[in-house]
Amino acid sequence: MFVIHCPYCGEREQSEFKAGGEAHIVRPKQPTELSDDQWAEYLFMRKNIKGIQFERWVHFHGCRKWFNMVRDTSNDEIKAIYKMGEKPPVK
């Protein structure tokens, strides 16, 4: 079980958080303009990387804020945490 550093509350147990999948997938501003394939790409396709992955988390049983996390999925090491809207750190 991870210990996660919420950017608003500080260190908390993983059980207070929920994972929200891959980060930086922007909802298309004009969905009606998209073909079925383009929409499906947004809706269904995720990278599911073994290694460094950018993902979304929410402090669900806490401040309820969403934030981003860079995590190595091969060993669960959390490399960085940054707020929504902030630029992802460069490797």
Place this chain on the structure above:
Amino acid sequence: MTNNLRVKSSKFIDETYKISFRFNNKTYYGYKGDTLASALLANGIHLVGRSFKYHRPRGIMTAGSEEPNAIVQLHKNTSRTEPNVRATEIEIYEGLEASSQNCWPSVNFDIGGINNFLSPVLPAGFYYKTFMWPASFWEKYEYFIRKSAGLGKSPTEPDPDMYEHKYIHCDVLVIGAGVSGVIAAKTSAKNGFKTLLLDEKPYLGGSTIYQNSEYFKINNQISSSWLEKEINEIKKIDNLEIKTRTSVAAFHGYNFLLARESLTDHIPLHQRDEKIRHRLLKIRAKKVICATGSLERPLIFDNNDRPGILLSSAIEKYSNFFGVTCGQKNVLFTNNDSAYETATSLLQKGINIKAIIDNREEVDSKLVKEIEKNNIKIYKGYTVVDTFGYKRINRISIMQLSKDGQKVVGSKISIDCDCLGMSGGWTPAVHLFTQSGGKLKFREDDQVFIPDKYPSDQVSIGSCNGEFTLDEILSDISKKLKDFLNIKKTDYENLEIQSHFNKTKRNIWLLPSDKIIGKTKPFVDYQNDATAKDIKLALREGFRSIEHVKRYTTTGMGTDQGKLGNMHALGIISETAGSRMGELGTTTFRPPYTPLTFGTIVGRNVGEYFDVFRKTPIHDWHVENKAKFENVGQWKRAWFYPKENEGMHEAVQRESKAARDSAGILDASTLGKIDIQGTDASEFLNRVYTNAWSKLAIGKCRYGLMLNEDGMVYDDGVTTRLDENHYIMTTTTGGAATVLGKLEDYLQTEWPELDVYLTSVTDHYATISVCGPNSKKIISKVIPNLDLSDEKFPHMSFKNTKIDKIKCRVMRISFTGEQSYEINVQANYGKSVWDKCIQAGKEFNITPYGTETMHLLRAEKGFIIVGQDTDATMTPIDLQMDWIVSKKKYDFIGKRSLYRSDTIREDRKQLIGLVTENPKEVLEEGAQIVLDTSKSPVEMLGHVTSSYYSPNLEKSIALGVVKGGKNMMGQKLIIPMENKQINVTVTDPVFLDKENKRLNA
């Protein structure tokens, strides 16, 4: 039975404290300090069980938690009975009752033993191969397998014991209180770290604490005396907590560990009442020091499993610690110096050693020379090729090894014995390290896996790190601790160590035999009866991956997880397959390290504490009025209110009729309520619901349907505009938390520019719904000032008002199709307002109804329940709710998905109504719906989602989803049941009052 198996008094055993216990229905005696295993051995008993597959007689093999064979059932036929208890771990107490497992009728005469003679036809994968076909026979096979196999019996009565969970936070956790662990814990605690030291045994000091030999000294003191002083000192340190009988079960990422503290398993049953039996410790440690020690390896040769064959280190412990000799004609068989340590200890106590068989051709350590001086015959370069004796070993035969160790040469020598100790060297106990995600490396010199890469702030020290001899352990420990704890010095900088141990080892994973392998039984996994022959067979049949071989042969899959034999299995695989050890990796060690009881896992969360439950403010009234409850999420909801002699059906029929004939009242407090405020609140609702919200007037209510981005219905409910920038949204009872979460997600991550604030107010309000033709009269009595005329207060509108001084919101909305008012008051007034409604409704026979009647009433009107009539594969179009999907809005969550090629298919499952040919026949929810049963396979068109007998329509009604159902009105379909077919007709899902006349009646 002779009692002279107690060789010399031991300070760990209290011989003045005699304890009687029963084993297989016979009474025996032991002493305080004994384990069941040591007490049985002292009584001359080796045979304790039968093996799993071949039912071979098996005895005690080890003296610790790695024991594969000596597993027993405690307290048979009582509520405290427990299977698979290791006799080597359980401490005896007055009244202990143990029996052998896996044998019938008795351990001495076991009918399953016939399997031993059938073993040529019981090879690896036997169960897979034989019992696969035909599939329809599986039930019969399973019955047969379960009867003849199985390890122990589970209790049939509730567990009388108490368990609990406890969180512990510490700076440094030290696992294992052997010599390394004690030194580490003392160093850590004395440097100011809050330290926790755990050991699975009831005492501290590991194996060094009973090391009485002159050959192993620390600072010129016998190692055990030196360690004893250290232990006495650490007991006095304030910031060091020590827990014995505490086994670490799991080591998860981020230094989160689970340990089981055993508190009453060693005391008589009558003293256990009101005490906690096991405590599950949930430990979060900043740093972890693994000092988990090592396990001695057995040797793999023909018939290496007979009772009387033990690990050499176990024989040493039984003699040194428990003062028990395992045999009177002992032979030791080894490939390294460890067995000579055992020999020294046996000699010290005057126990007979007949011979030592050593794989190595040259051995010259001081230890060996001392043994030779005692005229003990050492067969150098020899191996055991076979053993004899059915229920107890009585003879072995040995032969000389060829130079390359691949064959045996020369002639056989036979040696009588009653006990054989084997030592194949040591395997570091890296189980916890690997559980934590640690990576191992293979050390070629002595063929062991040792920790390589640490995934968290942890370190392994001592023999679990591959440092097996006292000088190796102690020469390095000071530096390691300084580096790990980041401290300047320790008390152990210049220890003077004497250790006469030579590290050479001749490692042969599978010892050669004069017989072909097919005629031998060299056991690798004792508990699961897997032999080297099985492993070779698996490789011949094409298995390569260690994980596959493991599953096919069941090697390492017992309750001991193959602690003894896994390394040999790997060795044999790599030798046979010609690959290098280490390339193959190891199998994965999974938690728990030793089995946990279910009680430990659930702790206090049993019975009414199994889960938290939520009560509405009106809950007590429901209880007083004999409601039956159903669980909806964590809520307890009134399900129906049976009157005397009423069953559920009668009660629901009465409640449903009363609600439509006069008046019904429902506690709807559990509905999710989200307060929405902000200048962009209307725009926000436009984006999350399928219909339009901008034009909703203040004081009006609207039903909304919420989709997932994939276009599937996610939740529904009525939302009311309280003010220009203020709405209150209701969600389904079960969906409240996830809907709020989803809305917050969009607000924070997709539309942060919107000025909208969401607050969950589900628990802040009690919601009372009064419905029926007389509801208006009742509400007018409760709130006399409120103008209830249809002009002033029409359907789908809301009023802020007061009941006496209590502020309330009244919505005129309906989930039943009847005229209906929903009163929302601050939760703590809920009960009193409810009472007022009941009082006012008395003259109208106001009838409280529960969720079942609510479901029935809405089904009569064809209203869906999200989650019952939908299952995340239904779009609003599938539900025939096209009317609620705005054509004008540019976008809302899920809109684009509504015209994907898949969602516009005409033959999707669509919601329809069903009526039965026989109006009395009520369909089963979940039943399949088909058109034609004549050709096979029968095409499944869909299934029934809701079904009731409607007392208002006096017929059976149902909702269902059917492929292309929209265009099947009037179509006759069939519901095939186990012993009949029910004929149904597809109808409109709205069964009652299609014109909605009743809303304003």
